[in-house]
Amino acid sequence: xxxxxxxxxxxxQAADAASxxxxxxxxxxxxxxxxxxxxxKITAAALAAAAINKALDGDPAVADIQKKLDAVTNEIRSKLxxxxxxxxxxxxxxxxxxxxxxxxxxxx
Amino acid sequence: MRLSGxxxxxxxxxxxxxxxxxxxxxxxxAEKLAxxxxxxxxQMQQNALVTADxxxxxxxxxxxxxxxxxxxxxPSTSNFLQQETxxxxxxxxxxxxxxxxxxxxxxxxxxxxxxxxxxxxSAIGMLCSSGNTLLAALNEAQQIPADACxxxxxxxxxxxxxxxxxxxxxxxxxxxxxxxxxxxVLDDSATRTLIVLNSELVQxxxxxxxxxxxxxxxxxxxxxxxxxxxPLGLKTISGVDAVVRNNRNLRNGCLAFVSATARETAGSVxxxxxxxxxxxxxxxxxxxxxxxxAPLDLTAISAIITSLRELAARLQPFKR
Numbered sequence: 350x351x352x353x354x355x356x357x358x359x360x361x362q363a364a365d366a367a368s369x370x371x372x373x374x375x376x377x378x379x380x381x382x383x384x385x386x387x388x389x390k391i392t393a394a395a396l397a398a399a400a401i402n403k404a405l406d407g408d409p410a411v412a413d414i415q416k417k418l419d420a421v422t423n424e425i426r427s428k429l430x431x432x433x434x435x436x437x438x439x440x441x442x443x444x445x446x447x448x449x450x451x452x453x454x455x456x457x
Numbered sequence: 458m459r460l461s462g463x464x465x466x467x468x469x470x471x472x473x474x475x476x477x478x479x480x481x482x483x484x485x486x487a488e489k490l491a492x493x494x495x496x497x498x499x500q501m502q503q504n505a506l507v508t509a510d511x512x513x514x515x516x517x518x519x520x521x522x523x524x525x526x527x528x529x530x531x532p533s534t535s536n537f538l539q540q541e542t543x544x545x546x547x548x549x550x551x552x553x554x555x556x557x558x559x560x561x562x563x564x565x566x567x568x569x570x571x572x573x574x575x576x577x578x579s580a581i582g583m584l585c586s587s588g589n590t591l592l593a594a595l596n597e598a599q600q601i602p603a604d605a606c607x608x609x610x611x612x613x614x615x616x617x618x619x620x621x622x623x624x625x626x627x628x629x630x631x632x633x634x635x636x637x638x639x640x641x642v643l644d645d646s647a648t649r650t651l652i653v654l655n656s657e658l659v660q661x662x663x664x665x666x667x668x669x670x671x672x673x674x675x676x677x678x679x680x681x682x683x684x685x686x687x688p689l690g691l692k693t694i695s696g697v698d699a700v701v702r703n704n705r706n707l708r709n710g711c712l713a714f715v716s717a718t719a720r721e722t723a724g725s726v727x728x729x730x731x732x733x734x735x736x737x738x739x740x741x742x743x744x745x746x747x748x749x750x751a752p753l754d755l756t757a758i759s760a761i762i763t764s765l766r767e768l769a770a771r772l773q774p775f776k777r
Contacts, residue, residue, distance in 0.1 A: 354647045361654045368665045372672075376712075379672040387526030391519070392533040394662055398540035401655045404647070405547055406596050 353404040356452055359418050360397040363449045366425040367393040367442055373429050374438045381435060389442035396446075396453040418448040484569045486753050487625045490743050491566030493758045494632070497740065498559035500765040501733040504772060505552035512545045515659050518666040525669055537662075544655050550587070550594045554639070555733075557584040561632050568609075569625045577628050578608025581635075588635055597642050605634035626748055633744035636737055644734050649727070656726040664719045668712060674702055678711035725771040732768060736761040 371390040375383060425441050516538060523529045557580070564580035585606035592600060609624050642648070670676060678701050679693045686692060694700075701707040739757045746753050 352647070354650050357651060357654055361658050364658060365661055368661050372665055372668045375669045376672045376708075379669065379674075383526035384528040387523060387528040388531055388533065390665070391523070391528075391531055391537055394658060395533045395537035395540060397658050398537050398544065398655070401651050401658070402540045402544050402547075405544065405651050 353400070357397070357400040357404045359422070360393075360400045360449055360452060363418055363422045363445055364390075364393040364397040366422045367445055369429055370425050370438045370442055374435050383435075385439055386435065386442060389439070389446050392446050393442075393449050396449045400453055418445070418452050421445045421448055482750055482752075483622045483625060483747060486747050486750075487569035487629060488566050489753050489755065490629065490740075490747055491562045491569060493743065493755055493762070494562035494740055495559045495566065497736045497758055497762050497765070498555050498562060500762055500769065501736060502552050502555035502559060504729040504733065504765060504769050505548065505555060511656070511659055511663075512541060514663055515541060518663045522662070522666045522669065525666075541655075541659065547594045548652065548655075550591045551643075554584070554587040554591045557587040558632075558635075560584065561635075565625065565628050565632065568621070568628055577624075581606060581628070581631050582608065584632070584635055588639055591639065592642060595642060595648065599638065599642075601635050601638045605631045605638075607631075629744050629747050633741060636740060636744075640734065640737050640741075643737070649730055649734075652730055653723070653727040657723045660719050660723050664715060667715060671712060671715065672708075674698075678707070678714075681711060681714050722772060725768050729765065729768040729772065732761060732764050736765065 367390045371383065371386050374381065374386055421441070421444050425445060428437075428441065519534055519538060523531055523534050528534075561577070561580040561584040564577040568577045585601050588601050609628060667676075677698050679697050682693045682697065701711065736758065739761055743753055743755070743758065
């Protein structure tokens, strides 16, 4: 069973991948509309911060959804060099945030 | 008759000299321990405070980032900052405890140098209070033992050195008891991991904003390129920014440097925490030596203070 610290680690890595995807999209065209990408990035960061904050208080039980979150995080990382379209970034980031949200529910 | 009347006085003088001599090492050792402990705790506190400074930079970066992205007013932004405020509040308790520890060592030094039992009583009380606040913030049920927190009896202005030495030994034992309660909690790998994770999360958000500014063309990479070329006598040409802007490989190289600097700083946060714990642990045998009247070996704590200062310099890029 993963610990609260390990789940917080997964969420932090997901937030990191979301930031990398956002940065990559901005690097392609700094003048684009990044509102939806930013929403995914800051939501992932907020979920990670909440998990770290909660984990500092104790060690609640967690579930295997963490593995799915890690899989999406790794997929984003592996595709970063090939993604060119904002829509492609967005689809993956939405999936990431969806799993991150499910994982973070274990801290409530 | 006159000479025989002097015997009691000579005996008392002899006792006073013997007592003073036997107490001299503990008092001088206590002054050395106090100096080392105060320096170590102060440096640990400085390094812990860098994290608090980062938070101001984070707020600016996140606010800018949201507006840049056309996403101001997103509730996740305020949620993120709120979570970080709470985390920073917990971390500031840790920094506060280190400040009180430095204060307790300073008071121990005063006690060894003169009769300042009142100062120490106040300092150990504040250290215990901040230590217990830290334990509560980390959700620990245990508290610092009450007998480690009680004040010393006042000695008066003409305190004899034997009493002074006894007070110094007691004060040293009290600080050691506080350290022995706090170290196992702070040395917990989960606490350490979470502090480092948070630092990485915070820095990643700041770096993301720096990268979007760089991609937008408001920064020059020439300081880095000049630094690389300087040892070989090379200097960037005028108009270097246009060259970099039109060359994707050069842009990537400059961005990689930004990321590497951020990673190095994040690693320094973990190292600073580990070194601080090592510093707290290194103080324990010094207290034991003081109690035993043995010479103090300050080699380990001196090396740790030097490492903490070097780490502070590496953490500077994110200090505001």
